Amino acid sequence: MAAAAAATGAARSQLNKGRSSRRLPVARVRVAVRLRPFVEEVGNPSESSCVRGLDSCSLEIANGRNSQETLKYQFDAFFGETSTQQDIYVGFVQPILRHLMNGQNASVLAYGPTGAGKTYTMLGSPEQPGIIPRALKDLLQLTREEGAEGRPWALAVSMSYLEIYQEKVLDLLAPASGDLVIREDRWGNILIPGLTQKLIASFTDFEQHFLPASRNRTVGATRLNQRSSRSHAVLLVKVEQRERMAPFRQREGKLYLIDLAGSEDNRRTGNQGLRLKESGAINASLFVLSKVVDALNQGLPRVPYRDSKLTRLLQDSLGGSAHSVLIANIAPERRFYADTVTSLNFASRSKEVINRPFTHKSFQPPVKLAPKELMDPPEAKRARNQEELEDGTGSPESSPSCPKLSPLKQLDILEPAVQERLLNLDRILGSRGSQGTSVLSTPRRERTALEKALKEKDSEIQRLKEKYKELEAHRLSQKSMELENEENGSLAPLHPPPSQTVLMTKPLHRVAPFQQIQEQTTSQDNQVLKKESRKRKPAGSPRGYPTYPPLSVRPQPEPGGQREERAEGLRAALALLQMPPDLLAESRRRILGLLNTGSARELRRLQRIGEKKAQLIVGWRELHGPFAEVEDLRRVEGISEKQVATFLKANILIFAAQCYRDFPRKDP
Numbered sequence: 086m087a088a089a090a091a092a093t094g095a096a097r098s099q100l101n102k103g104r105s106s107r108r109l110p111v112a113r114v115r116v117a118v119r120l121r122p123f124v125e126e127v128g129n130p131s132e133s134s135c136v137r138g139l140d141s142c143s144l145e146i147a148n149g150r151n152s153q154e155t156l157k158y159q160f161d162a163f164f165g166e167t168s169t170q171q172d173i174y175v176g177f178v179q180p181i182l183r184h185l186m187n188g189q190n191a192s193v194l195a196y197g198p199t200g201a202g203k204t205y206t207m208l209g210s211p212e213q214p215g216i217i218p219r220a221l222k223d224l225l226q227l228t229r230e231e232g233a234e235g236r237p238w239a240l241a242v243s244m245s246y247l248e249i250y251q252e253k254v255l256d257l258l259a260p261a262s263g264d265l266v267i268r269e270d271r272w273g274n275i276l277i278p279g280l281t282q283k284l285i286a287s288f289t290d291f292e293q294h295f296l297p298a299s300r301n302r303t304v305g306a307t308r309l310n311q312r313s314s315r316s317h318a319v320l321l322v323k324v325e326q327r328e329r330m331a332p333f334r335q336r337e338g339k340l341y342l343i344d345l346a347g348s349e350d351n352r353r354t355g356n357q358g359l360r361l362k363e364s365g366a367i368n369a370s371l372f373v374l375s376k377v378v379d380a381l382n383q384g385l386p387r388v389p390y391r392d393s394k395l396t397r398l399l400q401d402s403l404g405g406s407a408h409s410v411l412i413a414n415i416a417p418e419r420r421f422y423a424d425t426v427t428s429l430n431f432a433s434r435s436k437e438v439i440n441r442p443f444t445h446k447s448f449q450p451p452v453k454l455a456p457k458e459l460m461d462p463p464e465a466k467r468a469r470n471q472e473e474l475e476d477g478t479g480s481p482e483s484s485p486s487c488p489k490l491s492p493l494k495q496l497d498i499l500e501p502a503v504q505e506r507l508l509n510l511d512r513i514l515g516s517r518g519s520q521g522t523s524v525l526s527t528p529r530r531e532r533t534a535l536e537k538a539l540k541e542k543d544s545e546i547q548r549l550k551e552k553y554k555e556l557e558a559h560r561l562s563q564k565s566m567e568l569e570n571e572e573n574g575s576l577a578p579l580h581p582p583p584s585q586t587v588l589m590t591k592p593l594h595r596v597a598p599f600q601q602i603q604e605q606t607t608s609q610d611n612q613v614l615k616k617e618s619r620k621r622k623p624a625g626s627p628r629g630y631p632t633y634p635p636l637s638v639r640p641q642p643e644p645g646g647q648r649e650e651r652a653e654g655l656r657a658a659l660a661l662l663q664m665p666p667d668l669l670a671e672s673r674r675r676i677l678g679l680l681n682t683g684s685a686r687e688l689r690r691l692q693r694i695g696e697k698k699a700q701l702i703v704g705w706r707e708l709h710g711p712f713a714e715v716e717d718l719r720r721v722e723g724i725s726e727k728q729v730a731t732f733l734k735a736n737i738l739i740f741a742a743q744c745y746r747d748f749p750r751k752d753p
């Protein structure tokens with residue numbers, strides 16, 4: 086069916102809906118998390134998990150920064166490793182389908198890093214069909230019933246299938262057609278003129294169109310370096326209704342079923358070239374999606390739909406009178422940890438820090454202190470029991486319901502907060518003597534030994550972390566020296582091989598193995614870099630690298646101990662890189678240029694500049710004129726000193742890498 090005709094039809098039919106939906110309160114996006122089980126193709130099944138469910142709505146994950154804490158998240162629903170395709174579909178998706186019959190829109194989005202189970206959840210397999218086939222079957226059945234002869238409305242179902250790749254909208258049912266435009270009619274309905282739309286009367290019709298297109302996409306995935314995980318796949322199902330009797334009203338409901346591009350942090354994975362460009366587009370659109378979901382769930386007056394193709398497309402199906410659900414897919418393996426935390430933070434804007442260890446064995450880096458060296462037999466035995474309990478492999482005698490459980494084991498079946506309070510009480514009474522018996526009747530000697538062992542383990546971990554940071558900093562400085570050597574040595578290799586560009590930026594994001602939220606790590610990074618820089622001689626390094634002038638960090642008008650420390654951290658970071666002065670100056674000049682001329686949208690291409698900060702910068706510029714130097718960002722209200730330091734640290738490196746690439750052209 087020609088799409089243009091459909092578009093006009095849609096516009097006509099939406100008159101009432103478009104108007105009425107604007108008056109309705111903005112709908113919240115319901116969010117579920119699905120934790121997939123360990124799968125052999127993805128990881129080692131013997132790996133221990135770093136995340137576990139608490140109940141049907143919440144889960145906890147080890148806190149990578151503090152092994153004594155876990156992070157607890159709450160959602161509209163949580164589906165654990167054992168949940169089935171049917172559970173998710175029936176519990177979270179099926180209930181929204183009936184709204185399509187009333188001419189309302191709906192969307193289902195699967196979010197999460199590559200390998201976490203998005204495609205499994207949406208598409209599934211012939212044996213374990215996912216949301217798409219289940220929803221299509223039910224929807225077709227519903228429309229057959231509702232549209233049967235004698236019923237007031239005649240119904241027609243149609244489908245379109247598209248892909249958003251690098252901010253281009255591509256028709257998967259007509260792969261030859263190019264980038265399609267997204268338009269909005271005067272009633273606020275979103276249309277894609279030119280998009281193929283196929284009528285489907287049965288599930289066989291659906292498969293006939295969907296399967297080849299899906300297959301094409303998967304074949305493309307191998308050929309084009311996993312393109313399928315780097316684009317958003319959008320299946321659009323429309324239910325059009327016509328009243329059989331006067332006044333012959335028309336209405337239309339749209340359902341979007343979306344397998345989003347992988348949300349992994351592509352900077353961390355060290356992508357370059359095309360992958361880096363793809364990553365930029367993915368990160369940008371997922372970032373906008375998170376802003377949209379956030380704005381809707383907080384009831385903010387402005388929802389930034391227009392900032393990405395994906396959200397623009399979903400404008401009339403996310404919020405308004407639409408029913409939207411987001412399923413964040415997460416994986417249990419430890420190597421997914423950082424992406425899991427990011428996904429959980431995306432899906433939930435609030436989390437709670439619970440003061441209790443996750444599972445000691447599962448989340449600490451390998452430390453050469455074997456349990457038997459740390460514990461005497463009773464403790465080792467208790468720890469084993471504890472592990473069995475956590476793994477669910479404990480014998481019936483050691484199960485939580487068993488009355489013979491030791492008090493400490495019984496703690497496991499209590500609420501975390503209650504556990505924590507009991508443990509504190511136990512500690513207090515224990516340390517006071519309490520006539521030699523602690524509340525939980527743990528022999529004091531045993532507990533002291535355990536605590537001592539734990540302390541030793543903690544300090545060992547701390548030491549290893551420090552060592553790791555030092556090594557990373559050392560590697561970074563070596564690399565920058567090599568880069569400079571190449572630049573000074575010959576003209577030929579002036580274009581750094583791609584991996585070098587990545588190495589220049591990557592370590593800043595990978596200081597610690599458990600890095601999660603970059604803001605949290607910044608001050609630590611600075612301190613490590615500072616330490617490293619103190620070890621270095623200020624000038625005339627053995628290899629004769631040029632030293633560069635210190636950054637012109639302004640004198641501080643207010644008490645500036647902390648600021649000076651941060652500025653020093655920044656200087657140290659740059660000193661560490663041994664960046665040639667001209668490269669540094671050019672990098673700063675470019676950043677300043679962008680700060681002074683970039684639109685809010687362009688400014689958001691800078692690291693650490695989100696929508697709010699971009700607007701603050703543009704506003705400040707309008708009031709005060711151009712910035713004289715990049716550090717002037719500190720004068721913008723709402724941007725802190727610390728944020729400026731982080732901003733510089735992130736951007737100078739990236740711009741320097743760009744300048745480095747451009748130099749041969751400018752100055753052969």
Ligand code: ADP
Pocket residue numbers: 120121122124126127197198199200201202203204205206314347414
């Ligand atoms: P993504 O689309 O997020 O990249 P996939 O859906 O391709 O991830 O899942 C990665 C692997 O994990 C696949 O082999 C898939 O079959 C398997 N998998 C994902 N979720 C589950 C699950 N809930 N149960 C069993 N296997 C799963």
Ligand code: MG
Pocket residue numbers: 200203204205313314344
């Ligand atoms: Mg996939």
